[in-house]
Amino acid sequence: MASDTPQGAVRTFEDGAVRERAGAARTLASTLLDRHLGIILLLPSALTFLVLLVFPLAYGIYTSFFERHVLDPEGTWVGLGNYVWLFTNPNFWHSLLISTFWAGATVGLQIVLGTAVALLLHQSFQGRSLVRGLVLFPYMMPVVSVILVWMLLYNALYGVINYVLVQTGIVSRPIAWLSQPDSAFWSVVFVGVWKYFPFVVVIVLARLQVIPQDLYEAARIDGAGPIARFFDITLPQLRDVLLVVALLRTIFMFNNFEIVFLLTGGGPLRATMTLPILVYEQAFGVYELGRGSAIAVVMFFILIAVMSVYFAFLRKEND
Amino acid sequence: MATVRLDRLHKEFRSIGGAVHALRDLTLDIADGEFVSLVGPSGCGKSTALRIIAGLETPTSGRVLFDGQDITGLEPRDRNIAMVFQSYALYPHMSVRQNLEYGLRKRGVPREERERKVAAIGAMLQITPLFDRRPRQLSGGQRQRVALGRALIRDPAVFLLDEPLSNLDAKLRVHMRAELAALHQKVRTTMIYVTHDQLEAMTLSDRIIVMNHGVMQQVGTPEEVYSRPANRFVAEFIGTPSMNMIEGTLRPEGGRLLFSAPGITVPVPPAAARQGTTGQATLGIRPEDISLVPPGTPGAIPAQVTVSELAGAERFHFIALNGHSVIVRTPAATVLHPGETVALGLDPERLHLFSGAGEDAAAIR
Amino acid sequence: MLRALRIYGAAALLLIFVAFPLYWMAITSLKPQTEVFRVPPTWLPERWTLEHYVELFLLTDFGRLFLNSLQVCLMSTFMALAVGILGAYALARLKVRGKEAYGRMVLLAYMFPGALLIIPLLLLFRQLGLTNSHLGLSLAYLTFAVPFVMWVMRDFFASIPIDLEEAALIDGASRLGALWDVVLPQAVPGIIATGIFAFLFAWNEYLFALILISDEALRTLPPGMMRFVSTTDTNWGLIMAASTLATLPMALAFGLIQRYLVTGLGAGGVKG
Structure with missing residues (x-):
């Protein structure tokens, strides 16, 4: 039967069978490796989490039951004392409120602006890819550079923002944006939105690109105008992705320390004193590590609460 | 070259609503050099059976025997099988030659021997001119041939094919079907073929196994299955x-x-x-x-x-x-x-x- | 026509909004000291100068800060990739009991605020002698970098056809061999994008860098640059030069990976 060469070539593999059997011994060790590879590969990360997250978290909770400061570095057990102090302290409730406003305002504006920009960048026009690239700049720009340039822009004496507003007659004289309680909060919010809205743009744009085109064509045939198409097709299609983005961004903005701290340090008059800054103030400003830890623990439980909403949402999605 | 015996193979997938039985008590003897097809609608258990034979799934109970030897617990690489996937699964970052060679390399075949075998397979499947291309530069039919070549080159004891023709257009499918039949005539390796297309099963196989809901409905030659269906499902x-x-x-x-x-x-x-x-x-x-x-x-x-x-x-x-x-x-x-x-x-x-x-x-x- | 006008108008507004601060940063760094404070401001430098850049390297420790940051960020990025990629592959592909719960824990870990960890980390690192150490700081960065890499790469691995690995297993590869020979080469773009994001987060980080490092010689860019505001009598030209240079590596990296951005940002990649 083997008249052609390929046939012969395929057939010479009799010795292959022998090699297979020799392989069986070799694989005993590597079979074990194969069987437990999942655990083995997860081990380094588990170790990382254990040492750098779980232990510190437990230690943080532990510390929150102590009064611990420079004069008493070993700490004195105070039980729930720090929490009692916390929940009876108006500064804590004030910061909780500020944090909530800060997260709500920045996320709300990021979502609205991000979605609008994504819709714009989904249209086709000359130079679109350039604009798409540039829009990402605020997101990739180092936080400290962002802070510094906005400090310059907001500057009361020679800041460009004041110059333009005075020239156009919108305000009569320069405003010290970051050092007045009423303007400081919104000035900081503005930077938070500027820095992070590109994230929403990228996610929403990616989602827009996979909405089937024939949905729009069908709606058009059914007589829907551009506004009806937005509300009846685009928005429902974006709903889930917007919910997820809003939830996750809320967590990050709630926990964000750098933007506010570096622009205002929590001031003026605690107008921008968010919870992370309060932790910092207690722990490294007045060296009350126990109280700082107690605030951090409360933040942790807020995080757990929001994350369980997220996981519940994911579970509903998967069903 | 091997006989294959499936001994009361059973596979359950646990899910939230309880267990799903993908395969129930499948017992089957396949002769050395035989071409058998597992055919049935999607979800009938045919692919699960093939994947258990390949070692990609573990059966809940039951055994797989090659030449009388129990291989149920062996890893795929220790089974001396080759498989052609529905998607072809050619390694995108490797050239055609590297794709063909990969299995030999992994088994420590010396270089001269590898080169000889690659050349022989290339000649047999007429893919030699494609050796330096990447899979994405190939047409559907060419990819199909390379996938076949990658499986054939190792001269496996058992050759598994999972819907290998279903990604081809209708005309090419008929053509490749004929080539596949000719190939089996030539190499005479035990081949197990999974398809939902009863026509492919009829034209290629020595025997057909019709499956539904994880249960074997009938085993027989294409003739028998067509003219003497065991039940209404097979008949239809x-x-x-x-x-x-x-x-x-x-x-x-x-x-x-x-x-x-x-x-x-x-x-x-x-x-x-x-x-x-x-x-x-x-x-x-x-x-x-x-x-x-x-x-x-x-x-x-x-x-x-x-x-x-x-x-x-x-x-x-x-x-x-x-x-x-x-x-x-x-x-x-x-x-x-x-x-x-x-x-x-x-x-x-x-x-x-x-x-x-x-x-x-x-x-x- | 009207539609086109509206689109270009909106795009122009967007460009001003996004790019003006960048423009102002770059242009201010190129103005001589006296021009920086002038009112009305000059929209283009009347006299272009690199004096601030020269000053930055000659009179400040910017060069050292930059190199320190580079070292810490590269160390933490490579460690995070090594640890995270292995874990992500296991989560995406391998049978491990309880891996769903573990995956959820990873996301939770990724969301951990720095403010929550900094106190215990400081106390712990003091015990271990990891304060004032670049290794210590890069380990601290693993707290967000490892979960990030795992979360993003898990999705990336899941998007690679499983057939390829199965084909490799049948061709004679071990599971680890299949990962090395077939999966990783497919994952290279994702790994690069993920690595750049992990680097970016570390490059941005301020709190850990401020608290865990007090030795001047070891300080990294973010806290170091913030000190320019007070210590140099607010020399804005100099500060903007530093800001521009700190932005440069990220701009280059993002230019390289623009195509894969969504991968890095996608799914859980939402660190602020």
Whole structure:
């Protein structure tokens, strides 16, 4: 039967069978490796989490039951004392409120602006890819550079923002944006939105690109105008992705320390004193590590609460 | 080269709503060099069975034996098998040559031998000119050949094919089907082929295993499965257009057994009648086993034509028969018009009777 | 026509909004000291100068800060990739009991605020002698970098056809061999994008860098640059030069990976 060469070539593999059997011994060790590879590969990360997250978290909770400061570095057990102090302290409730406003305002504006920009960048026009690239700049720009340039822009004496507003007659004289309680909060919010809205743009744009085109064509045939198409097709299609983005961004903005701290340090008059800054103030400003830890623990439980909403949402999605 | 024995293979997938039985008690012997097909609708367990043979899934219970040796616990690489995937699964970052060589390399085959084998496979499948290309630079048919080559090059004991033709367009599929048949003639390796396309299974296989809901329905040569389906499911699954099914009852009358449904009464062939089954039953007859007879022929059944379709060399007529609808296959020259009354003759030798009405209704023979 | 006008108008507004601060940063760094404070401001430098850049390297420790940051960020990025990629592959592909719960924990870990960890980390690192150490700081960065890499790469691995690995297993590869020979080469774009994001987060980080490092010689860019505001009598030209240079590596990296951005940002990649 083997008249052609390929046939012969395929057939010479009799010795292959022998090699297979020799392989069986070799694989005993590597079979074990194969069987437990999942655990083995997860081990380094588990170790990382254990040492750098779980232990510190437990230690943080532990510390929150102590009064611990420079004069008493070993700490004195105070039980729930720090929490009692916390929940009876108006500064804590004030910061909780500020944090909530800060997260709500920045996320709300990021979502609205991000979605609008994504819709714009989904249209086709000359130079679109350039604009798409540039829009990402605020997101990739180092936080400290962002802070510094906005400090310059907001500057009361020679800041460009004041110059333009005075020239156009919108305000009569320069405003010290970051050092007045009423303007400081919104000035900081503005930077938070500027820095992070590109994230929403990228996610929403990616989602827009996979909405089937024939949905729009069908709606058009059914007589829907551009506004009806937005509300009846685009928005429902974006709903889930917007919910997820809003939830996750809320967590990050709630926990964000750098933007506010570096622009205002929590001031003026605690107008921008968010919870992370309060932790910092207690722990490294007045060296009350126990109280700082107690605030951090409360933040942790807020995080757990929001994350369980997220996981519940994911579970509903998967069903 | 190996015989394959599947011994009471059982596979459950646990899920939230309880266990899903992907495979129930599959027992099968495959001879050395045989070409068998596992065929059935999606979710019937055919792919699960193939993946268990490959070692990609572990059965919940049961064993897989190659040449009498239990290999159930072995990793895929220790089984001396090769597999062609539906997606071909060519390594995108490797050239065709590297794709072909990969398995040999992993088994420590020396370089000269590898080169010799790659050259031989290239010549056999006529893919030598493609050796330096990447998979994405190949057409569907070329990818198919490379995938076959990658499997063949190792001269596996068992050759597994998972819907290898379903990503090709219709014309190429017929062509590759023929090549595959020729290939099997040439290499004579045990081949196990999974497909949902009964025509592929019929044309390629020595034996066909028809599966449904994880249960083997029938094993047999294409001939047997086509002409003596074991149950109603097999009867309807094999053959296009499907076998006509008429539900009715079996009852004795005047010493004979009759099948009757509204407007139809057919005497049961003596062989089937000997079983003496009565009660609810289904009559099956293939479209080509119904003939158009002159009106007034004894036993002819009057019926109305609904639609006629020309399918190249033949015609399919949809005919209303007292509330039943049947398809009749005739040469293209037979022209019928909608509304026309015709007389149908059923070949009594080619009737199939099933006891009951469900898809598991067993054939009465 | 009207539609086109509206689109270009909106795009122009967007460009001003996004790019003006960048423009102002770059242009201010190129103005001489006296021009920086002038009102009305000059929209283009009347005299272009690199004096601030020269000053930055000659009179400040910017060069050292930059190199320190580079070292810490590269260390933490490579460690995070090594640890995270292995874990992500296990989560995406391998049978491990309880891996769903573990995956959820990873996301939770990724969301951990720095403010929550900094106190215990400081106390712990003091015990271990990891304060004032670049290794210590890069380990601290693993708290967000490892979960990030795992979360993003898990999705990336899941998007690679599983057939490829199965084919490799049948061709004779071990599971680890299949990962190395077949999966990783497919994952290279994702790994690069993920690595750049992990680097970016570390490059941005301020709190850990401020608290865990007090030795001047070891300080990294973010806290170091913030000190320019007070210590240099607010020399804005100099500060903007530093800001521009700190932005440069990220701009280059993002230019390289623009195509894969969504991968890095996608799914859980939402660190602020």
